[in-house]
Amino acid sequence: MSKVVFLLVHGVHLLDLAGPAQVFFSATEFGIDYRLSYVAEHDQVDSAQGVSLRTDTELPDLSTEDLVLVPGWSAPTLSSTGAVSTAALAWLRAHHEAGGTVASVCAGADVLGRAGLLDGRRCTTHHDVQDELAHRYPRAKVIPDVLYVVDDRVVTSAGIASGIDLALHMVATRHGPTIAAQIARTMVVYTRRNGDDRQTSVLLRHRSHVNETVHRIQDIIESRVAERLSLAELARLTGCSQRTVTRLFDRATGMTPLRYQQALRLERAEHLIGHGATMDTAARSVGFEDARMLRRLRAAAVPADHP
The missing domain is CATH 3.40.50.880 (Class I glutamine amidotransferase (GATase) domain)
Structure with missing residues (x-):
């Protein structure tokens, strides 16, 4: 306590x-x-x-x-x-x-x-x-x-x-x-950043919107971040067409659902590595088959789409 x-x-x-x-x-x-x-x-x-x-x-x-x-x-x-x-x-x-x-x-x-x-x-x-x-x-x-x-x-x-x-x-x-x-x-508040520091959290950057459908999609992705979630599955779970899911998500967050999941995976893997996990362990914990994709994403300035 x-x-x-x-x-x-x-x-x-x-x-x-x-x-x-x-x-x-x-x-x-x-x-x-x-x-x-x-x-x-x-x-x-x-x-x-x-x-x-x-x-x-x-x-x-x-x-x-x-x-x-x-x-x-x-x-x-x-x-x-x-x-x-x-x-x-x-x-x-x-x-x-x-x-x-x-x-x-x-x-x-x-x-x-x-x-x-x-x-x-x-x-x-x-x-x-x-x-x-x-x-x-x-x-x-x-x-x-x-x-x-x-x-x-x-x-x-x-x-x-x-x-x-x-x-x-x-x-x-x-x-x-x-x-x-x-x-x-x-x-019901925005999670804001310090005017001095860059907001680094994927969650905090992309939750400052009021679209409840997109919040539901994000809830699903966050709760199943290590799974392979297809656009069709997200559409079924939210009762929307695939086109609507993509359009609403991009308008609210500036990225696709799969790109959002990838960014979350990278962030969580970085957290695990920072607490002593190996690259391979962190990669598998967040849903990557091995550490190669994680290494590529860590080296890239912007995470790439990857289911």
Whole structure:
């Protein structure tokens, strides 16, 4: 079990908190064992939107697998808001020094700054307070116009809804892009990328559409990725003609169903190889008869169609 601990301050923005919390809660519905908890200086925190939240006041013991996330709050300026005790700042710092991950949404980056966790690191925050954050922490490198930044287990995101992007990224990093894409679809949101980094996941690149027929086709392909799925079989399973399957899939994803399956196979094989599998083992695990096709695809810039 991993803990996700939200450190709250007075005036917390509900979406800064609820967006990431929903992502990690949804992860539990897909079998990932997270336990969410909420801590603050007092046992009640008033949100900026007027909802009062009940919280714990005791800072929990943490392991390196746990995450501490600081949501943002209503802050015309950072310097006069977001009171956090020295004990809480030391707790954040100790967690990171022990190998744990800390994260923030919006103005929450200021708390990480006060804990000394932004010094020498890249970070971001809401565009309204980016300049102030840079002024308060001159040793930090504040990156404008990105959704989130990851630097040595310090993860900071921009304003409000970008906390969802941050949380989806963390789930994808820890548990793979398939789970992240499933959570995003459940939440009816796009799985977005950092403005700095290329979106590398096939699932995340090609699930940002609203065509339910194509989503059903993708579900079939993803659940049977190692099988030889013909266009005729996909058409039968979705109640469409082969021509309609091809047309809809290309319009939504920019590729054919077989090319999509090939890209998925390559991505999963790369994941297995990265975790110690041999080329032959990875190739057979994802449906290739041997490693020759996998070697050719790895060497190519764009995966080729191959049933």
